[in-house]
Amino acid sequence: MTSNSIHRRQFLRGVGVSMALPWLESMTVWGDDTTQTDSSQPPVRMACLFAGNGFHSAEWWAKGEGKSMELGKVLQPLMPYREKLLFLRGLYNEEARIGGIHSCQTGNLLTGAHLANGGEIRSGISMDQVVARRFANETKVDSLVLGCEHSIAALHKNYSMIYSSHISWSSATTPTPLELYPALAFDRLFRDEVRPSDSSVLDAVLAEAAGLRNRISLSDKQRLEEYLESVREVERRIENAGKARRLQGWRPKLDKPDIARPADGIPQDIDKHMRLMCDILVLAFRTDTTRVCTLKLNNDHSSLRFPNLTSDRGPTQGIDYMIHHLLSHSNNGDWLKVNQFFTEQLAYIAGKLDQVQEGDRTLLDNSMILYLSSMMTWNHNNDQLPVVMLGSGGGQIKTGRILDYLGKPNRKMCSLYLSLLDKLGIRLEQFGDSTERLADV
Numbered sequence: 001m002t003s004n005s006i007h008r009r010q011f012l013r014g015v016g017v018s019m020a021l022p023w024l025e026s027m028t029v030w031g032d033d034t035t036q037t038d039s040s041q042p043p044v045r046m047a048c049l050f051a052g053n054g055f056h057s058a059e060w061w062a063k064g065e066g067k068s069m070e071l072g073k074v075l076q077p078l079m080p081y082r083e084k085l086l087f088l089r090g091l092y093n094e095e096a097r098i099g100g101i102h103s104c105q106t107g108n109l110l111t112g113a114h115l116a117n118g119g120e121i122r123s124g125i126s127m128d129q130v131v132a133r134r135f136a137n138e139t140k141v142d143s144l145v146l147g148c149e150h151s152i153a154a155l156h157k158n159y160s161m162i163y164s165s166h167i168s169w170s171s172a173t174t175p176t177p178l179e180l181y182p183a184l185a186f187d188r189l190f191r192d193e194v195r196p197s198d199s200s201v202l203d204a205v206l207a208e209a210a211g212l213r214n215r216i217s218l219s220d221k222q223r224l225e226e227y228l229e230s231v232r233e234v235e236r237r238i239e240n241a242g243k244a245r246r247l248q249g250w251r252p253k254l255d256k257p258d259i260a261r262p263a264d265g266i267p268q269d270i271d272k273h274m275r276l277m278c279d280i281l282v283l284a285f286r287t288d289t290t291r292v293c294t295l296k297l298n299n300d301h302s303s304l305r306f307p308n309l310t311s312d313r314g315p316t317q318g319i320d321y322m323i324h325h326l327l328s329h330s331n332n333g334d335w336l337k338v339n340q341f342f343t344e345q346l347a348y349i350a351g352k353l354d355q356v357q358e359g360d361r362t363l364l365d366n367s368m369i370l371y372l373s374s375m376m377t378w379n380h381n382n383d384q385l386p387v388v389m390l391g392s393g394g395g396q397i398k399t400g401r402i403l404d405y406l407g408k409p410n411r412k413m414c415s416l417y418l419s420l421l422d423k424l425g426i427r428l429e430q431f432g433d434s435t436e437r438l439a440d441v
Contacts (some may be wrong), residue, residue, distance in 0.1 A: 012212065014204025016192050020140060020287035022227045023358040026216040042358040044394045044424055045285045045367045046131055047293045048110065049349075050167050051342045052300035053102070053328035054375040056335055060386050062087035066400040074339045077347035081354065081390055083400040084364060086441075088387040090406030093413045094433055096374060096382055102300035102325075103156050105374040105382050107163025110294075112414035112432020113172065117158045124432065126169040127417040129176060131292040134426050143168070144284050144293040146185060146277045147178035148270065149304055156301070164300040178296065180266050182276040183238050189280065189289045190231075202232050223357075227286060234279045237272070271308040274345050282352045285363060291424075297342055300374055301325050309337050328377050335377070346371045350390050367391040368420055385413065393423035403440055410436055 059073040069082040113124030132143035151165035166175035307318035353364035405411035414432035419441040
């Protein structure tokens with residue numbers, strides 16, 4: 001190693017704090033002693049964003065390619081990134097068709113496994129956790145599993161609704177715990193112990209950051225400053241989250257508190273909650289703190305409400321007159337607005353990643369970001385799943401295309417996962433219910 005090389009396990013450090021460095025052209029920070037990969041090249045990252053209850057069936061479509069690609073209204077927020085988008089039509093999950101209800105369509109979305117019923121919980125190891133195990137010794141955090149709605153503990157038509165609440169599974173019987181608290185997710189990235197603290201992560205490492213500035217190029221100094229400021233901005237917004245107190249989801253009968261107000265936890269403003277989780281995902285990838293993340297925007301059979309969105313019923317009314325699950329059966333204008341709101345979270349992530357230059361490509365180019373649900377709307381239709389992907393996996397995937405698998409012999413979701421795992425250097429003979437790669441990916 002040269003005198004200017006840094007082993008990627010080194011960080012900016014302070015008392016109780018460690019911050020992984022972003023990609024810097026002046027330094028070798030991405031490699032690992034146990035691999036033969038070029039440590040000067042940024043790695044490929046993978047994320048999965050899940051939206052429960054499907055999408056507006058008439059407005060989920062794409063036509064054309066590249067700059068000429070047209071997108072349905074659900075996907076309109078992604079128009080600036082259509083050249084970096086892959087629209088996958090006709091994929092399905094055979095094992096999810098057994099019951100025709102939310103639980104048994106979601107619990108195996110990333111596993112392709114047969115789900116146990118009768119109160120027993122059994123799925124399979126999810127694709128994201130296969131990636132987590134592969135890179136566990138190369139990153140500070142093996143995976144981030146983020147969510148914006150509490151899990152549901154109930155039975156629905158003899159299937160556990162734990163299946164409706166989790167897409168990531170660490171083992172066949174263990175859904176990976178969801179992190180719902182932005183502050184704790186942030187601490188997991190940067191603090192050596194995840195615990196409440198009044199001190200700033202950034203303040204703790206500023207002295208070491210000042211020493212690093214003397215060893216890097218002018219352009220790297222700018223990258224470092226932008227990165228540190230992005231961390232500061234997320235800290236500020238976590239501190240302010242929840243102050244508007246727009247309550248979404250299930251509504252209690254008591255309309256005024258009868259006890260003293262507790263300390264802030266999960267933000268009660270769904271737009272701020274989702275946006276904070278998006279920022280944490282971006283920070284995690286930007287620093288290579290983890291290379292895999294799932295962000296469950298809501299549950300299947302979700303109870304979220306959206307007072308932040310204006311209803312077609314009138315300019316003074318939010319879309320909070322009906323929970324997300326019931327709204328999904330309407331397929332009306334308000335349902336479309338909620339769909340677009342969810343897609344805006346993906347577009348926000350894409351924009352942030354695409355602003356970060358990593359050598360000849362951007363962080364978005366060096367990622368594979370799946371956006372999907374376990375059904376379309378109306379009748380729980382899952383004979384073809386809504387799936388799009390952003391990013392080219394480090395230049396390995398040609399984007400700006402539509403891949404249509406309807407009527408083809410291999411259109412399994414798990415075949416897509418086998419193809420994506422290949423791009424991450426993980427070669428498997430079988431995953432879930434598939435033993436072959438998806439053509440053309």
